[in-house]
Amino acid sequence: MVFMKALEEKIAKEGKIFPGNIVKVSGFLNHRIDVDFMMQMGEEISRLFSNCNINKILTIEASGIAIAVCAAAHMHVPVVFAKKSKTANVKSDVYSTEIKSFTHGNTSEVIVSKEFLSADDKVLIVDDFLAEGNAIRGLSELVKQAGGEVVGCAIAIEKGFQGGGDKLRKEGLKVESLAIIDEMTDNSIKFRA
Amino acid sequence: MVFMKALEEKIAKEGKIFPGNIVKVSGFLNHRIDVDFMMQMGEEISRLFSNCNINKILTIEASGIAIAVCAAAHMHVPVVFAKKSKTANVKSDVYSTEIKSFTHGNTSEVIVSKEFLSADDKVLIVDDFLAEGNAIRGLSELVKQAGGEVVGCAIAIEKGFQGGGDKLRKEGLKVESLAIIDEMTDNSIKFRA
Numbered sequence: 001m002v003f004m005k006a007l008e009e010k011i012a013k014e015g016k017i018f019p020g021n022i023v024k025v026s027g028f029l030n031h032r033i034d035v036d037f038m039m040q041m042g043e044e045i046s047r048l049f050s051n052c053n054i055n056k057i058l059t060i061e062a063s064g065i066a067i068a069v070c071a072a073a074h075m076h077v078p079v080v081f082a083k084k085s086k087t088a089n090v091k092s093d094v095y096s097t098e099i100k101s102f103t104h105g106n107t108s109e110v111i112v113s114k115e116f117l118s119a120d121d122k123v124l125i126v127d128d129f130l131a132e133g134n135a136i137r138g139l140s141e142l143v144k145q146a147g148g149e150v151v152g153c154a155i156a157i158e159k160g161f162q163g164g165g166d167k168l169r170k171e172g173l174k175v176e177s178l179a180i181i182d183e184m185t186d187n188s189i190k191f192r193a
Numbered sequence: 194m195v196f197m198k199a200l201e202e203k204i205a206k207e208g209k210i211f212p213g214n215i216v217k218v219s220g221f222l223n224h225r226i227d228v229d230f231m232m233q234m235g236e237e238i239s240r241l242f243s244n245c246n247i248n249k250i251l252t253i254e255a256s257g258i259a260i261a262v263c264a265a266a267h268m269h270v271p272v273v274f275a276k277k278s279k280t281a282n283v284k285s286d287v288y289s290t291e292i293k294s295f296t297h298g299n300t301s302e303v304i305v306s307k308e309f310l311s312a313d314d315k316v317l318i319v320d321d322f323l324a325e326g327n328a329i330r331g332l333s334e335l336v337k338q339a340g341g342e343v344v345g346c347a348i349a350i351e352k353g354f355q356g357g358g359d360k361l362r363k364e365g366l367k368v369e370s371l372a373i374i375d376e377m378t379d380n381s382i383k384f385r386a
Contacts, residue, residue, distance in 0.1 A: 032309040033258075033272040035265035062254035062274070065226075069262045072228035079226040081255070116225040 003044050007179045008191045010037070011157065017186060021131075021159065022103060029128055029156055030063035035070070041178055042070030045126065045154040048176045049075070052151045054124045056080060058117070058139050060099070060110060067156050068126040075124075080116045082139060084108040095145040099138035102131040102162070112142050119147030130155040130177060133164025140173075152176065159184070160192050196237050200372045201384045203230070204350065210379060214324075214352065215296060222321055222349055223256035228263070234371055235263030238319065238347040241369045242268070245344045247317045249273060251310070251332050253292070253303060260349050261319040268317075273309045275332060277301040288338040292331035295324040295355070305335050312340030323348040323370060326357025333366075345369065352377070353385050 014027045028034035045067075054075060059068035060082045068079045085096075085108065094111040101108065117123075125139045130153075140150045152174030158165045160180040168175050180192035207220045221227035238260075247268060252261035253275045261272045278289075278301070287304040294301065310316075318332045323346075333343045345367030351358045353373040361368050373385035 026306065026309075028271075031273065031276070031306060033262065033265070033274070035262055035272055036269055038262075039266055062258060062276075065255060065258040066262050066272070069226065069228055069231075069259050070266075072226070073232055073263075073266065076229055078221075079228055079259070081224065081226070083224065083255075113219065113224060116219075 003040055004178055006037075007041065007156075011179055011181075011191075012189055015189065017184060017189070021162065021184060023157070023159070023181065023184065023189070025157065029067070033066045035066075038066055038070045039073065041067060041156060042072070043074045044178060045071040045124075045176070046074035048154065049124055049152060049174075052124070053122050054151050056117075056121045056123050056148075057126050058082065058112075058123050058143065059126045060084070060135055060139060063129075064127045064135075067128050071124070071126050071154060077124075079126075080112060082110045082112050082142060085111050095142045097138045097141040097145075100132075100134045102134065103129070110138055110142070112146075114146070117143060117146035117148055121146065121148035122151050123148055124151055125153035126155075127153070128156045130158040130165050130175070131162045133168050136164070136168060136173075136175075154178075157181065196233055197371055200234065200349075204372055204374075205382055208382065210377060210382070214355065214377060216350070216352070216374065216377065216382070218350065223259070226259045228259075231259055231263045232266065234260060234349060235265070236267045237371060238264040238317075238369070239267035241347065242317055242345060245317070246315050247344050249310075249314045249341075250317050250319050251275065251305070251336065252319045253277070253328055253332060256322075257320045257328075260321050264317070264319050264347060270317075272319075273305060275303045275305050275335060278304050288335045290331045290334040290338075293325075293327045295327065296322070303331055303335070305339075307339070310336060310339035310341055314339065314341035315344050316341055317344055318346035319348075320346070321349045323351040323358050323368070324355045326361050329357070329361060329366075329368075347371075350374065
């Protein structure tokens, strides 16, 4: 909890608000990565999902990789990152689905090689942001195609006011976000208590 | 040195050779990331560049991020990752250059926000592969545009037979590769002694 406060302070101090409900934290979470701070975030994620028997972390390139690796370093499990593909993949050796990006406004075909997801997997999905929940749903779909189980998902920053996280929670998914933004104006950010 | 042996054994055991001098290590280095193993690689990179006063690691998305984060976790410096852009960027707020990918055969415009590279920076460039050296040269160019200094570069796997690494060394750059492949046939890999 002390750590979550530190994250909120960092978002409030370093985050930049752009039109269209975009908050950029390029200074420590993506583009520039404050690795010491993100290793603390990874430790917190590890604590939140201890005793869940997770054997794999799934994320999506590129900005999910850093937070996933930092969580994995504490959980001692491998990370698999889904790749964005410009062309539709109907290859038999990959699981694939489509994910719409809230930030970028486009839809990507997203793939994982079949050899890296299996029916034995108990997967923690990790990502930097959660807005409408499209990435989480897409990554869950890939795990489902493999016959594996999504144990939960861990997010650095959830934009609570967009509702994606709470919808997933209502459906029974364990969603743990290290910071939840409940309100955002041009010059202020209000976090969920 | 013990660790480098472990990496060579892992490449020989898990690496897959494809036509056109491509070796894929998707099972532990990219796509699926063996984080415990890569944290050891990061520790070795930290050892190789101790006392170099490095204050920043620069890499390129997506597959360079994991190894960069693992090195940074031991070196306690931030990571900046250059972003690939489909469209030419002539924006005034980014440093940009072009990098030709040996693996993918295409050329990308690569950018870093000006706020994340500066003249004070003593930069270690980190990447997963070194073939012709194009990525290293492109990333060095971004550091140069910022007025910073490239202290050296750390690579997981260098394809020595493509000559890019040795050429950079001859030009005076400190290039440390954790494994150097000097010969590759369809079914064998020979490492530099």
